[in-house]
Amino acid sequence: MFSTFRGLPATVRTLFAGTIINRLGCMVTPFLVFFLASRGVTGAQTSLILGALGAGGLLGPAVGGLLADRIGRRPTMLIGLVGTAVAQGALFLAPGVALMAAAALLVSATNAMVSPAVYALMADSVDGPRRRQAYALFGWGINIGTSIAGVLGGFLAAHGYWLLFAVDAASMLAYALVVATRLRETGSAARGGDGSEETGAGYGIVVRDRLMLLVLPVLGVQSFVYALTEAALPLAISGSGLSPTVYGTLAAVNAALVVLLQPLVTTRLAHLPQLSVHAAGSVLVAVGVAMTGLADGVAGFVVSVVVWSLGEVVVAGISATVVSHLAPPHARGRYQGALNWTWGVARFTALTVGVLLYTAAGPAVLWWTALVAGVTASALSLGLAKRVTARTRHALAA
CATH class of the missing domain: 1.20.1250.20 (MFS general substrate transporter like domains)
Known part of the structure; x- marks a missing residue:
């Protein structure tokens, strides 16, 4: 199977390994409804928190894509990964529904910031004809990690929801460590620019x-x-x-x-x-x-x-x-x-x-x-x- 992706640069292989580590810990969201029920959150309140989670998923990619061009791919990934780990802790510890909703918004927003930076980093690192293999490898890593996380999440939830949050946060920080130590910047920061070469700003x-x-x-x-x-x-x-x-x-x-x-x-x-x-x-x-x-x-x-x-x-x-x-x-x-x-x-x-x-x-x-x-x-x-x-x-x- 790995022969399909042979010859891809080290950056792509590192992102593949980091993505598996990261996705192994993506267990809070699938079990969030059950966690909220254990905290006595009502159905209407759960809808509010899930709505905040969905809103964050819309905000995060826009911010992540902009930052990836402005401050660089690696800094954006680090902000997203560390921010998600912190937000996971805030969600677990939040004493009320309003704070839970705010934390859920941050969890999804910071997590969604990472992907645009990753995709841009891979495009920087791989020539055109091989980009599909690079992106397919990244998606493959997501599926491998998610598959294992689905089984592991059910086991951990049975022994305490705090384990889900702890493993999620640890996986985010582990991926951040990989980014900080194994990847080099390829975007505007590496070129010494600010990503604003075109007329106008933002999108x-x-x-x-x-x-x-x-x-x-x-x-x-x-x-x-x-x-x-x-x-x-x-x-x-x-x-x-x-x-x-x-x-x-x-x-x-x-x-x-x-x-x-x-x-x-x-x-x-x-x-x-x-x-x-x-x-x-x-x-x-x-x-x-x-x-x-x-x-x-x-x-x-x-x-x-x-x-x-x-x-x-x-x-x-x-x-x-x-x-x-x-x-x-x-x-x-x-x-x-x-x-x-x-x-x-x-x-x-x-x-x-x-x-x-x-x-x-x-x-x-x-x-x-x-x-x-x-x-x-x-x-x-x-x-x-x-x-x-x-x-x-x-x-x-x-």
């Missing part, structure tokens, strides 16, 4: 990029469809009268498929047009998600998960690669921040509008929406392929 350079403004909504719709696997799949399982254990089993199936197949699929598809591959994979995701509406037992749910998991494997690393090619070198952090912000919006929409459609309009409406939206977005991405390819060739030749 103006992204907003003025017409092609980027066409690409982001398409990727956002595709991300929304995928995010329904987190938002609506549990509702479908519950509605079928199945136990939460089934959801855990399906999550394990998804993780196993991604971890086992991603290196092979990434190698096989590396030389094909990336937007065409992404469109095909996104259709698989949309079909798999829509098949959830046909499932009437465990076997049906397993088949649907296998289909959208294969789609997830196919698209791995492509969206970040496309955006890295569109971004000017001095604005890579902000372009990746915009991409991560789009993902945050998609996930937030799936958790709100998606669940509302399921409960108010009915499951069939949601599954048909997912299928039509996913296929339409994939068709639109193919329509943009010629312009993206031309821009990519120009960027790689420069």
Whole structure:
């Protein structure tokens, strides 16, 4: 499996190892509802805290992308990682709902700051043709760490929720140590600039990029469809009268498929047009998600998960690669921040509008929406392929 990623620079391999360490400790959020219940937090109060958690996921990428270009990739990662560790402690110790909500906002915001800096750092370190392998390796590390964390989290929660917070904070600090000792700066700080080479400030350079403004909504719709696997799949399982254990089993199936197949699929598809591959994979995701509406037992749910998991494997690393090619070198952090912000919006929409459609309009409406939206977005991405390819060739030749 590792032969797929042979030859990537040490920076990418270090980020891969650090990401696994980091993701091994991402256990608080999945068990947050149970922790809040143990503290006597009511359902309405829990919704407030979860809303704050979602809001932080929208704020963090925008701030992280801006800082990655302004002060550098490494400082931004260190601020995010150390800040998340501190916020985890604040969330555990918070004496009231308002402080819990504020801490939850900080947890998700600081944690979400890290990814734009990581993606920008990898784009700085890897030449264009190999960026997809680099981003796929990063995603592979996320899945490996998350898979182990899912099992470990259940064990630790049974022995005390404080263990979840302690391990999460320790993993963040361990990753920060890796960043501080094993990585070198490649962004504006390394060049002696301030990341403001373009006219205007902040995300103006992204907003003025017409092609980027066409690409982001398409990727956002595709991300929304995928995010329904987190938002609506549990509702479908519950509605079928199945136990939460089934959801855990399906999550394990998804993780196993991604971890086992991603290196092979990434190698096989590396030389094909990336937007065409992404469109095909996104259709698989949309079909798999829509098949959830046909499932009437465990076997049906397993088949649907296998289909959208294969789609997830196919698209791995492509969206970040496309955006890295569109971004000017001095604005890579902000372009990746915009991409991560789009993902945050998609996930937030799936958790709100998606669940509302399921409960108010009915499951069939949601599954048909997912299928039509996913296929339409994939068709639109193919329509943009010629312009993206031309821009990519120009960027790689420069």
